[in-house]
Amino acid sequence: MTLAGTAKAALNRIVKNVTWVFSSIGAAVAGWFRNFFLREDQRIERHLETAADAYQKGDIAAAEEAVNEILKLRPDDLMAINQKGHIHKLRGELDMAEHAYGRVVELAEQQNDEEARAIALGNLGLIYRTRGELGRAEEAHTKALEIDERLGRLEGVASAYGNLGLIAKERGDTKKARELWTRARDLFKKIGMPHMVKKVQVWLDELADADQAGDAPPHEDDQPTG
Numbered sequence: 001m002t003l004a005g006t007a008k009a010a011l012n013r014i015v016k017n018v019t020w021v022f023s024s025i026g027a028a029v030a031g032w033f034r035n036f037f038l039r040e041d042q043r044i045e046r047h048l049e050t051a052a053d054a055y056q057k058g059d060i061a062a063a064e065e066a067v068n069e070i071l072k073l074r075p076d077d078l079m080a081i082n083q084k085g086h087i088h089k090l091r092g093e094l095d096m097a098e099h100a101y102g103r104v105v106e107l108a109e110q111q112n113d114e115e116a117r118a119i120a121l122g123n124l125g126l127i128y129r130t131r132g133e134l135g136r137a138e139e140a141h142t143k144a145l146e147i148d149e150r151l152g153r154l155e156g157v158a159s160a161y162g163n164l165g166l167i168a169k170e171r172g173d174t175k176k177a178r179e180l181w182t183r184a185r186d187l188f189k190k191i192g193m194p195h196m197v198k199k200v201q202v203w204l205d206e207l208a209d210a211d212q213a214g215d216a217p218p219h220e221d222d223q224p225t226g
Contacts, residue, residue: 044070044077051083060087078104078116085123089130098127118147118156125163129170138167158187162200169207178207 047066054063064087070080085100104120107113125140141163148156165180181204188196 040073044073044080048079048083051080055083055086055090060090063087076107078107078111078113078120081107082116082120082123085120089123089127094127094130098124101127114147114151115153115156118144118151118153121147122156122159122163129163129167134167134170138164141167154187154191155193158184158191158193158196161187162196162203165203169203174207174211178204181207 047070051063051066051070054060054066063083067080067083067087070077071084074080081100082104085097085104088094088097088100101120101123105117105124108117108120121140121144125137125144128134128137128140141160145157145160145164148154148160161180161184165177165184168174168180169177181200185197185200185204188194188200
């Protein structure tokens with residue numbers, strides 16, 4: 001073999017080895033990124049569970065800390081922003097809660113996530129009713145109901161019936177309130193949510209007692225969803 005041929009063969013071996021090395025590095029990097037994102041999803045899931053548990057226990061500081069960790073990883077996470085709205089609502093920061101829920105509605109429309117949109121609309125309805133804006137509350141809950149009916153999401157349908165019943169009761173329309181709460185109770189029973197069946201039955205019982213006494217039943221707030 002000539003000197004030129006030897007040099008060419010050596011160069012080909014070098015190029016082949018370098019190509020193999022970079023190919024191996026590329027596979028390793030791809031695997032690292034895949035594992036990284038899996039770990040990120042797991043971290044987000046863990047933080048969501050922590051936030052929900054802390055919220056239920058009334059530990060708002062812990063809930064907010066967990067939600068903020070999620071938003072550092074994924075600023076547009078719909079569930080985290082929804083939880084942020086719950087935290088603001090519990091603190092009485094209704095404007096900030098409205099902003100958070102409204103942000104979920106906006107992002108859900110962009111991401112074509114109808115379930116998240118329905119949940120956020122229901123939560124906006126709670127904010128409006130708390131302020132006494134019954135017309136806006138009714139509109140939000142009605143939109144949520146329409147979406148949930150289309151999706152076949154029965155828990156959302158039952159929640160919307162319950163919240164629309166509260167609005168009807170505040171307007172003094174006890175007949176409509178009774179009809180809506182009966183639908184809500186029966187649907188919650190159908191899907192196996194006994195704690196909600198009990199809650200709505202209390203409203204119906206109070207309504208019946210008030211009818212007999214000629215008084216309006218006491219007001220009770222529902223819980224945010226999602």
